[in-house]
Amino acid sequence: MIRQEGSLRPSYKKSVIRRIFGNEMDQEIRDIIIKHGSNILCSDTFKGTFDQTHHYKTTVGDHILGVTVEAVKVCLRHNQTDDQTLGNVVTSCLCHDLGIVGRDEKYNNNFETLIWHPKHSAEVYKELTGEEDERVLDAIHSHMFPLKLPMPKHREGWILTWADKISASMDILQIPPVTIEEREELLELAEQEQR
């Protein structure tokens, strides 16, 4: 069942929690995501992520955006703001769960999903971008650590696996990582960037 749009609107209490745990998307974060991820955001593959439920209450696409916002915040907080790191982090985040789209047809159960979706996401990343960056591939392959090996080898992988856990927790608590307005604005800006 796909979440109704209205349920993406946070209550006052949940808005406060969002501020504390930090998935608010300010201008700086939005600009970084657009600069490094608009090609992925505009792809048909990415648009399809909003049709599949994830973590019971959200969609794959909204979860991915929450992860990306959280990861960029970590980069800003720890001065990891060179273009290469930000580009790798945004790309890794936007692609890390693309392989899970179509899970009911691909996997027989949650265990198979856990084992295989990072590998399939890495394949989607290569196909979608035409790139095979070793650090991005490592981040995508290791994003389920510590639930699953391998452990990340590079900082991009550690940032992604951290952001994934934060965003997944917020999904399960039904605190929207990214609101409808933020999601729509981001997708619109990405379209403008690609024109």
Ligand SMILES: [Fe+2]
């Ligand atoms: Fe995942």
Ligand SMILES: [Fe+2]
């Ligand atoms: Fe994820």
